[in-house]
Amino acid sequence: MGYEPTLGDVLRSQGVSRRAFLQFCSATASLMALPAGTTSAMAEALAAARRPSVIWLSFQECTGCTEALTRSHAPTIENLLFNFISLDYHHTLQAAAGDAAERALEEAQHANKGKYLVLVDGSIPLLEYCSTVAGHSNKETLEHVCADAAAVINIGTCSAYGGIPVAKPNPTKAVATGDIIKDKPIINVPGCPPMPLAITGVIAQYLTMGKLPEVDHLGRPVAFFGENIHDRCYRRPFYDRGQFAETFDDEGARKGWCLYKLGCKAPVAYNACAHVKWNNGVSFPIQSGHGCIGCSEPGFWDMGGVYESVATGKFGDGAKLGVAAVAGAALGAGAAVLARRKKTQLHEEDAAES
Structure with a gap:
């Protein structure tokens, strides 16, 4: 295999200075309520890291969560997507469509087996074929994609807890991601839509620490959901x-x-x-x-x-x-x-x- 550039390599190639990089790390550490002195360790870890593959699955949702993400300002959506992660599959943001899009999904899974992140947006209907993509039900797609994932991040209340689709009388028999996926680390970033900084903050900490943030009894990051x-x-x-x-x-x-x-x-x-x-x-x-x-x-x-x-x-x-x-x-x-x-x-x- 050829040399895979680190995040530090990518940033340097795009003219991002060490000073700007440290400012980003300092802001992220503060955002996630990480201990003082974390900035240097975060910078070292991120500079040496390879960009993780991210697969974003959209199910029963309104696209509001994606709209929220595109309004993130620290880190910016441009930095998040093009510098810190490799967004390999996303219905709304990807250029590919049809068979080309589905091939991109399969290639990302195969090339990054056991390492990629799955971001889930929307509830999952259990009513067969109520919602399908490429001929597969949402449940089938979720199970298939999560099988080789490193972790799952629920984006918005619909994927975290069922949201509005699960409201009575729940005609599609919608459920949350955690009702189906039981064998992977899962973190919930709820909201209708969720706060953009909560989404990017969780991803930034995962990239830095190699693990998901501390969560409360509902699986939410304490840094953002620890106070009413x-x-x-x-x-x-x-x-x-x-x-x-x-x-x-x-x-x-x-x-x-x-x-x-x-x-x-x-x-x-x-x-x-x-x-x-x-x-x-x-x-x-x-x-x-x-x-x-x-x-x-x-x-x-x-x-x-x-x-x-x-x-x-x-x-x-x-x-x-x-x-x-x-x-x-x-x-x-x-x-x-x-x-x-x-x-x-x-x-x-x-x-x-x-």
């Missing part, structure tokens, strides 16, 4: 003071008060939206005036309405129902605080008049 959105939300002080918008166009909404009463699921939703944000760090749904819908949580579509308060206890798994109870108590406490303030204000006004 509520704790990092800039509206949290309003929540603590009992100041809530009652409608989307009232005075509280205009003042940026908490959206809890309008169905915001931030107290029981775990994601990095509030501090990483979207569109190159510009904003996130709550900042734009709409409550979190909890799209990074399993079964989010069926657990209460979008505008139903989490205090009902319908949204979130068993471990988080206590959070909903606490949130409801805080809501009552906040109302009591406002009532006392109003009473004090009235007393002061009466005293001033007399």
Whole structure:
């Protein structure tokens, strides 16, 4: 076999300086909450690494996850695709089509057996031939491609937990990747769509450390899903003071008060939206005036309405129902605080008049 260039070789050939490379490694280490001093080790590991083959499988999905990836800004989509990985198969982004595309898939599997990454986008229907590619059902394709994979990364809530396709009555009998693949390392990067930095961050750490990041009880990378959105939300002080918008166009909404009463699921939703944000760090749904819908949580579509308060206890798994109870108590406490303030204000006004 001929010499296979390392990532360092590729970067040098494209004029990427050592300084720029170290800046990228530093940003990635910080992004993934890796220990201080990791930057140099990351740079050494990446420079000596061969670009891994990546096979992206698209099943029951809306292409929103791919759209999210193409809006990643650290590392950029160009760096990720053309410098750090070899994206050998992707329905939306590849130039090949038909038989040529399927040959590219088979060649990538054969040439990188046991080493390639599989990125899965979309749920898998168990209803036979509900969704097919090249005459093969999604389930057949998933099992065939994952058989010789090094690891599997679920991109979005559909592949991680079934997402919207698995919502009642689930007409295609959709399931998540993990319901079918049991013998490979799997990490979930949920969201509808997922945060671009969560996707690229997981891949960057895999390239650096040779293993997937630490995960929580739902298989999500702790670096991005270790805190609930509520704790990092800039509206949290309003929540603590009992100041809530009652409608989307009232005075509280205009003042940026908490959206809890309008169905915001931030107290029981775990994601990095509030501090990483979207569109190159510009904003996130709550900042734009709409409550979190909890799209990074399993079964989010069926657990209460979008505008139903989490205090009902319908949204979130068993471990988080206590959070909903606490949130409801805080809501009552906040109302009591406002009532006392109003009473004090009235007393002061009466005293001033007399």
